[in-house]
Amino acid sequence: MIVCMNDGFLPVSKADMEKNGIEQLDFVLVTGDAYVDHPSFAHAIISRYLAAHGYSVGIIAQPSWKSFGDFKRLGRPRLGFLISAGNMDSMVNLYSVTKHRRAKDMYSPGGKTGKRPERSTVVYAKRIREAYGNVPVIIGGIEASLRRFAHYDYWDNEVKPSILIESGADILVYGMGERPIIEIAEALDGGLAAQDITYVEGTSYFTPTLERVYEYMELPSFRQVRADKKVYAQAFMTEMRNRKEALVQKHEKGFVVQNVPSKPLDQKELDFVYSLPYMRAAHPMYQKPIPALDEVKFSVTATRGCIGACAFCALFYHQGKDVAWRSIKSVVDEIKQLTLDTEFKGYIHDVGGPTANFYGVTCTNPKGRCTARRCLTPEKCRYLKENHAEYVRLLRKVRTVNGVKKVFVRSGIRYDYALLDKSGEFVKELAVHHVSGQLKLAPEHVSPDVLKLMGKPEIEKYQRFCQKFAAASKRAGKKQYVLPYFMSSHPGSTMMDAVRLAEFIRDTGFMPEQAQDFYPTPGTLATCMYYTGLDPETGKKVYVAKSTEEKSMQRALIQYKNPKNHRIVKKALRKAERDDLIGNGKKKLVRD
Template sequence: MNGFLPISKADMAERGIAQLDFVLITGDAYVDHPSFAHAIISRYLVAHGYSVGIIAQPSWKTADDFKRLGRPRLGFLISAGNMDSMVNLYSVTKHRRAKDLYSPGGKTGKRPARSTIIYTKKIREAYGDVPVIIGGIEASLRRFAHYDYWDDVVKPSILAESGADLLVYGMGERPIIEIAEALDGGLAVRDITYIEGTVYFTPTLERVYEYKKLPAFREVRADKKTYAKAFMTEMHERGQALVQEHKDGFVVQNIPARALSQKELDFVYAMPFMRTAHPMYEKPIPALEEVKFSITATRGCIGACAFCALYYHQGKDVAWRSIGSIVGEAEEMTKDAEFKGYIHDVGGPTANFYGVKCTNPKGRCTKRRCLTPEKCRFLKENHAEYIRLLRKVRTVNGVKKVFIRSGIRYDYALLNQSGDFIRELAAHHVSGQLKLAPEHVSADVLKLMGKPGIEKYQRFCQKFNAASQRVKKKQYVLPYFMSSHPGCTLTDAVRLAEFIRDTGFMPEQAQDFYPTPGTLATCMYYTGLDPETGRKVYIPRSAEEKAMQRALIQYKNPKNRGIVKKALLKAERDDLIGQGKKKLIRG
């Protein structure tokens, strides 16, 4: 008997299970590793005494695959996977992707578009009124009426559209156990309306108390200013329930679930994961390869970048595991036959937020960013704890090198007055290149992004280069830049190209802004407004301008010469065409 959870009736029989408590359906391949949400939720339920079976990437042409494990005693759990299914399937240009990194061999076609909705409807077809709970990134970010980039329309809450009974948003361990206990105690799923971190649908508000009412779905769909105001309320309101009227009733969001304590978080990552893909797959799962020997140290992010959905999904309360827990996981890794001595990452949404603290006696606020435009006076820098963690992990017997690849917030790193963190980083945790994301150089664009000014990036680079020279290492900062973000004009794009010219670095790839659900920048893209100020924002919408902005980042690529020239002429910057070091292209 292998240590994976049941995927077939034969597995159930082998374990003596006549009927499972829950069946979890996921759009990803079944990987029993803590970097995959379906693995954490299923293991967490099992650790609390419930039996769980996995149906990974079922065929959705009929309902047959959804009957594979029978009707569960308590309910079905649905996740589209570690990514929104539309982002997984389509590029920013709305073309079908050639690979699905969460499927065996990277093969596409293993999941439907809008997986959460399709899976829910197939379960209804198979079993009628069985309880259905949806969660994961797709459900979480679409819990209210939301702009959908692919259909270019405001869609209703995914809870209302799918017909599921409950939606879990954010990190789901605490809510899913409370839901399981309620169902196990005989409570009807329609009466589970009190659990933090959940959303439910109700025909009337007779039993809903102390709530704030959002503009109705029909209102946010009809008026962009109303949409922007509603989104800001969704972003910032954490103290009371939020209600949004839809057809035939109301979507009700309870307040967010409390973050897990350090002890609880340690428990999650100590569960008996197999740390690999199920043996039924003949080909590897590409997404596992990068994270198999990575360690999640934190959850939550105080960065609140406008183009990132982490704030909307997890919030900015940063939780971190104990050093002992992380060292223990590193020790377990060294026992894996495939482990070569290299830990690819010890981090989270932002690696160096490990140990960060808010000293506000009223608790962490939701109205402003912690780091921009300047550091909040209540934010306490604490790199010492992260340094201590890294030193412990790299001394584990069998570990040759510990990388940090999940992102460094360089403005926060600069708050480390002693400079110990940057020196430690350069000496021990980089091999050749350090990837950073300044994203842009224009002050106006960076302000809308919620990113620090470019001068802080330059200051960090100077300190990192000096630290690298001190330990006699040739190491470089590899910056990532974004094109076509709301607020970015062609003039701003040219300014970025000049910065790239002056630094002598040519990016191998450029990231085009992708309007995904749940981000502040997507709200800007749809409404043409900065929802924080109500002011109009320039939006680069045409395919031609997007191509121009992207090409300017890689102006040295001979393939881009024609479109770069067109962009420079349109921006009235023909002074950058011709001979000489300061020119971007030849005339």
């Protein structure tokens, strides 16, 4: 019997199952995050999407992993277990860039830590195997997606095999999972063994031989990429760019096969995903709030995907650069629903996505969006069609919804793309209606060499955007300013580059409250640079700051005015042979 449970939260206990007349669930989804039934949480989307297609799904959130007992809470599912480490890679969730344990877990009740293990996907899969043997196990989410091939692991400082090997899972879903998960569910429901589901786009699997694999490109093996950093860099570029044929990588006892990516959802399908009956709240079993929900409860996702392809961001490797956007009606309908919440105060905190102003962007290349180059840097691709008019229409519409006082835009804004809007309407709308005091932007650096490696526009474009925003704010009679974010120690950033950034901060008269140190997370171009010391796009050597002391110096230079940083700033300036910036005077960074 298949039960589609659309009223209330999905089952988290046997009592819930009995209450809803469910003897055996079709799927049990295990997640490292607390159970929050909100479309900003991947486990909510996947479980609701399956339910909408007629499958019953139960949730085991943040199980005790010391034994397999907690994984038997809902019994053996009819079709299989789904595993996600959560909205973040578990190691990023647990550790800061300095490899110290974080004091807070935003995805756990009350922000309490200790609710998930290291490398959660692997641990959960092993406990499920202990509990149920050969039950189908499907892994997905950001952790699995970014570790689908042999990959550099910052925390162990080594190249690890595919997470498929370490977890023993049957299928890995990478990227956005709605299309693949339904196809997998239908195959399992039709009686196909998990090991035989080898054809679904957007999935990877392990096979002892390549007898049944056709038309593929073979990557260097796990052993080869572990032994040679140049080979690792070459393999990574193939993984990132080749999205039109299957990829194969040999491991010790067989091969990891990646099928071509799943096609993005079209607008009608995306609208459907966000129309599902989410409770938009954390499960009532929690006594304390989930901090991550507070950040997004009154925000609306309008887009998916990003053409920015910043080197330090894993989105391109995870999803590709196809941008999909919801219809204006779909977004408006969701906001109308938010206004009915008793906690709603009239403020929509965000209408955006990975990059808010990519809403409506299109590619006119007759061969489809390519992966061989970036769309915006070093220059805009001729096939990229700028379209801010649709986003402006969306913003104008949502702010007229009854009960809405103000709509903020807090997602990232790509300022070089915004400058392509010759009408100036987007910047005007932003300044007049969708910012309150400050607009956060991320130029990240000022050095041309570093920005090029980052895939970010030159700093002059940031300055031009700031001028336009300031002018629009002034005409509106508003005192508003741009709050910039900068990154230290990105591959390519020398001490001289870090000093140049500090001088820029000095000359603009603005002191950042926060400084972000580059974090080598799986699946990014910049992490490949960090590990190999090479630019994988060109094969040229790249300077990488790796010592704790130098990374601390580069970070301190961004906040050189902070008295706590004076000693290390002086040391950094002397190392860079810039003693001229030590002493008294407006142009000095720190006193002697």
